[in-house]
Amino acid sequence: MLPPGELWVFGYASLMWSPGFAYREKQRGFLYGYHRALCIYSHRHRGTRERPGLVMGLCRGGSCWGMVYHLATRRQREILAALWRREMRNYVYLPRLVAARLGGGRSVRALTFVSDQTHSQFAGDLDVERTARLVAQGRGGRGHNVDYLQKTLAHMRQLGVRDPHLDRVLVRAKELWGQTPVDKSRTLSSK
Known part of the structure; x- marks a missing residue:
């Protein structure tokens, strides 16, 4: 149970570009003590059990820019229930x-979702080649894994953030895209 009062949500991947909930305000935000990583095997949204993809998680150490959403107090319970269904389905x-x-240096209390490193879907720190292969092959209920990574990086760039490691993964995943036997009925977006 969350303590009463003002609440924000910190999004660092798809929540940046597809929050799926109404909010009072949205701002660029910074989180100390965690970094963004492609470290969670996706068996549903961006892959399957047979052909898993990878989605982002927060891992200890470093820092992370993202979007911070201010929730309307009167709708917190409803929004949190929807977020729980989206993010906590497998308890990863x-x-x-x-x-x-x-942006102005103000600190706010925010809910975020950190990788459970003991969960069976936690992939850990994979090298660029292995990560790119999983991203290239992944396709799930919310689409192709390459699109997910591409959209996340595009929104990071809008925040003025670059991640050379994730950029290398995307370049290599796109190279592998033509060699991976997946349904390419949907082309990669340029955004």
């Missing part, structure tokens, strides 16, 4: 209240 994440820094 641990919900955490963190201090996120907004």
Whole structure:
């Protein structure tokens, strides 16, 4: 149960470009103590059990830019229930209240979802080649894994954030795309 009061949500991947909930305000935010990584095997949204993809998680150490959404107090319960269904279905994440820094330096209490490193779907720190192969092959209920990574990186660039490691993964995954036997009925978006 969350303590009463103002609540924000820190998004670092698909929540940046597809939050799926109404919010009062959205700002660029910064989180100390965690970094974004392609570290969760996806068996549903961006892959299957037979051909898993990879989605982002927060891992200890470093820092991370993302989007921070201010929830309307009167709708918190409804929004949190929807977020729980989306993010906690397989319990691959641990919900955490963190201090996120907004643009002007103000610190806000934010809910975010941290990788559970003991979960069977936690992939850990894979090299670029292995990561790219999983991203290239992944396709699930929400589409191709390459699209997910491409959209996440595009939104990171909009925040002024670059991640050379994830950029290399995307380049290699696109190279492998033509060699991977997946349904290419949907072309990769340029966004």
